[in-house]
Amino acid sequence: MTNNNYNDLINKLDGFIRKYYKNQLIKGLIYSFALVLAFFLIVAAVEHFGHLAPLPRTILFYTFLAGMLFIMGKFIAVPLAHLYRFGKIISYEQAAQIIGKHFADVQDKLLNILQLKKQSEISASETNNEMLIHASIDQKIKEIKPVPFVNAINISENRKYLKYAAIPLLAFFIILFSAPSMIKDSTQRLIRHGTQFEKPAPFEFVVLNEKLQAIQQQDFELKIETKGNEIPAEAFIEIDGNLIRLEKENINAFHHHFRNIQGNQSFRLFADGFYSSAYTLEALPNPxxxxxxxxxxxxxxxxxxxxxxxxxxxxxxxxxxxxxxxxxxxxxxxxxxxxxxxxxxxxxxxxxxxxxxxxxxxxxxxxxxxxxxxxxxxxxxxxxxxxxPDLYPTISVEQQRDSFSTKRTYFKGLVKDDYGFSGLAFHYRFLKSNDTLENKRNKSFTDKIAVSKSNTSDQFFYFWDLAQVNLMAGDEIEYYFEISDNDGLAGPKSTRSQTQVFKAPTLKEIAENSEKSSQSIKDDLKKSMKTAEQIQKELNDLNKKLLDKKELSWEDKKKAEDLLKKQKELEKLLEEMRKKFEQKNKQEQEYKRVNEDILQKQEQLQALMDQVMSPEMQKLMEELEKLMENVDKSRLQEQLSELKMDNKDLQKELERAIEHFKQLEFEQKLQENIDKLNELAKKQDELAKKSDEKNADSQDLKEKQDQLNKEFEDFRKDMDDLAKKNDALEEKQNLPDTENQEQSIQQDMKNSSDQLEQKKNNKAGKSQKDATQKMEKMAQQMQQMQQNMQQEQQEEDMQALRALLENLLRLSFDQEKLMQDLRSMDINNPQYLKVGQQQRKLKDNAKMIEDSLFALSKRVIQIQAKVNQEISAINMNMAEALKNIEDRMVPQGRSRQQFIMTSVNNLTLMLSEALNQMQQQMAKSKPGTANCNKPGNSKPSLSEMRKMQEELNKNMQKMKEKMEKEGNKPGQKARGQGWSEELAKMAAQQEFIRRELQKLNQEENKDGRNALGNLEDIAKRMEESEKDIVNRMISEQTLKRQQDILTRLLESERAERERDQDEQRKSNEAKNLFQRNPAEFEEYKKLKLKEMELLKTVPPSLNSYYKQKVNEYFQSLEK
Structure with a gap:
């Protein structure tokens, strides 16, 4: 028991000893910190203020180091070692004394226990004593056992020692913030105690540049700032031993420029005797x-x-x-x-x-x-x-329409591009085409035009003749030019000129324009008549005044000048009227196939208008102008008399022209109405066929029928207009009354329209066929009437012309006999008076001939203007001859009679020629008339043969349908006699067409070129059809062959029409003065040649820019 208590006591003493040394360690740390920091501050101050050399600084450094180690060893290392029982530590007795002093209850008890324990170990052999000692020890241990020995050490009491550490710490921070260099710089110098340090300046150099690097061969600006208690007024930089003053910016800022730095550069800064450390400016290689x-x-x-x-x-x-x-x-x-x-x-x-x-x-x-x-x-x-960029080319085009033909257009254009051209083309496309032989709608055509590809600008000229593309009335063509550049990268770029549309006038527009032109021409003719009459009246008045005067007054001269001026105005008006008529005819002929007779009469009437103002009259007016400068009364009277006679002839020609113009209007209108009625019949027949189709659209058919109804209504108006034109003629034609026929046709057409609205297509088709037949019949009647009328008029005019020739011959014989009588008769002969009476009678007869001839000349256009001039000359010479005979001026009378004979003979020759022309024309027009209907007497054209073939094909189709209804299989020979007559007619018709086609082929294909196609092959196919008809075997193959024949006839007809148009164009070009190359176009061509010659002078070595400038200069010269 005693040992255990003692061991516990010892353990408690060991715990006390450990705490004792721990307390010693904490106290030592505080002492060490305070002493070392104080020692450091002392050493730093000594170094800072002493500016020690390296040796003293080294001694001071190591002294500080030794002192620091001593303090730390004594106050930290020793307690720490004792804490871990290294070295000599306090004994238990010393510990007991410390504890006894601290605790009053313990006092010497703990020490006594230790001594007793030691005594017991010494007297271990004495048992009784040992037991007493142990009992005493146990008793004392129990008494002090509750006492905590470790409490004898109070660690918190060490706080009182912190004040010793606080004093140097406070001093440290005060110095650090107030004079940091004293701490920092001194520490650095102490550490580097072997290094020589200059005496620190009262200021420091601060290089503001982030890097001391400069680019080779460039400048560098060194920026410096000084900081410290003292600021130097100036500073220097030392480079290669040379001091250079720094440029001062403000109180403490400086800079220096290094110029064209070639390599690394070392330098130091200097001010107030203090140098900075060395610096190096690094030169970086410059790319x-x-x-x-x-x-x-x-x-x-x-x-x-x-x-x-x-x-x-x-x-x-x-x-x-x-x-x-x-x-x-x-x-x-x-x-x-x-x-x-x-x-x-x-x-x-x-x-x-x-x-x-x-x-x-x-x-x-x-x-x-x-x-x-x-x-x-x-x-x-x-x-x-x-x-x-390669820009788009540009194009500008000027166009000039031919004043005589709307189908001819002349273009002048200018194309430009930055580098050149690859092509120029003229494009046109039919938007609308009325060509029944060839569907040209939406067909495009292109004409290539030559362009200089190397130049950056070029002028071009182009002539476009629409007659060559068979432009018809109502057609519409859009056209434009397209220029393409020579872009070799993205491909040629093209630019179009403005797209324009040429709209050919429709037949209705042509008719309306023709009507307006006709009315304007008639107005001009009437105005010319009135002007001529007024001039004639003033001429009579002036002649009467001059007879009573010996000398001309200023007023007479002024009146003569006014008459001359009016005559010139009349001449100008006649010229304008002549041009209008010529223009009207050309425009009609451009888009309409004018009847050959109408065309001939237009040419004759044009010739008549050209001769209205005779060359003699124009020459007379020129002489009058010269005469007005040197006034001679007798000569002026003579000239005015001649002008009076010429003006009278002019009036006659104008009156004649008016009547012929009206007659031509009537004949044209009649022919147009016949053609229009035939066209309406054709359209109505085609519509009737569509109505017979099973799945025909009634609404569409009705719309087309309504359009035909409207066209027929217009036709009726044209018939009314025809009647009005007939009423305007002096000798009216006997027009048949077609009112009932027109009403009947109109009713059928109306019925078909109503039936189509009710979707009764079959009934509508019947009404349409009835209307077609009536229209065809009416057209035939009108055609027959036209032919009869022309023939009757020709015969009547020829008879009247023969009668006039007989009267003229009689007059010639009588005048010749009277001239012979006067030659041998004395003026005192009693028979002399009878000569005068006979001359007066001849004068009256001549006047009657003149009236009859003038009336006939207004119907017969072949009678030349010279005829009326000659008869006027006869009457004038008759009057003069009669006056001379009455005045017994025989020689003068005989001279006048000789003039009469010359004029009569001339007039006879001219009338004979006119009669021959009428006979030839009548002979040409006789075939195909009502008086000659037999096949073979006329020579049908391809167009007529095509129509005959088309009609025959229709009849054969109907015949086949009839044969199939009565039980004949297709291709089988027909039975029965009911169709023999009809089949025989069909065979005869086909034979007639074939023979005429063979005759035409013999005439047209003499050169073997087959210009109208292979007509001989068509004739052979017709012959095969004839055999089928004769054999009564009309099959699908037969009808297909017939359709092929019709198609080839259409092609031949188109070839004939194109040839005729080409011939007509060539003929017109031969007659017209202003044609393919008018003066303006010739001027364009001259400009083009001039430009080409100029371009030849441009040196080829010039680059494109200068070439372009030269071209622009040439073009400006042309302007």
């Missing part, structure tokens, strides 16, 4: 772009020589140009080219050489930068590339 070359490779199609440029980065180039850069550099590892859409890195292609190429198609910009391992994107240079 420099020394020079570069730009090669330009132009697209081949430009024909432009490649170029090379030196140190030129801003480029103006055509699109598609290949640009090649070759760079020469120094200290450069790579080059960057930054474009708008990409960044290109160029690596070396040789020593200090870089290259890159690129094609440009649009504007761009690029930046060139050089780089090496030290510097990136150095020497940034910005350039621009302006790309001239």
């Amino acid at each position: 420099v772009l020394m020079n570069f070359q730009v090669s330009l490779e132009y697209p081949a199609y430009l024909g432009r020589k490649n170029e090379s440029l030196q140190n030129t980065g801003d480029l103006v180039i055509p699109a598609g140009t290949k640009v090649i850069w070759n760079f020469n550099t120094q200290n450069t590892d790579f080059i960057r080219m930054v474009f708008q859409d990409t960044v290109i890195r160029l690596d070396r292609s040789g020593q200090n050489a870089f290259a890159y190429n690129r094609k440009f198609f649009r504007n761009d910009a690029y930046i060139i930068t050089t780089s090496n391992q030290f510097l990136s994107n150095k020497d940034s240079i910005r350039f621009g590339v302006s790309v001239i």
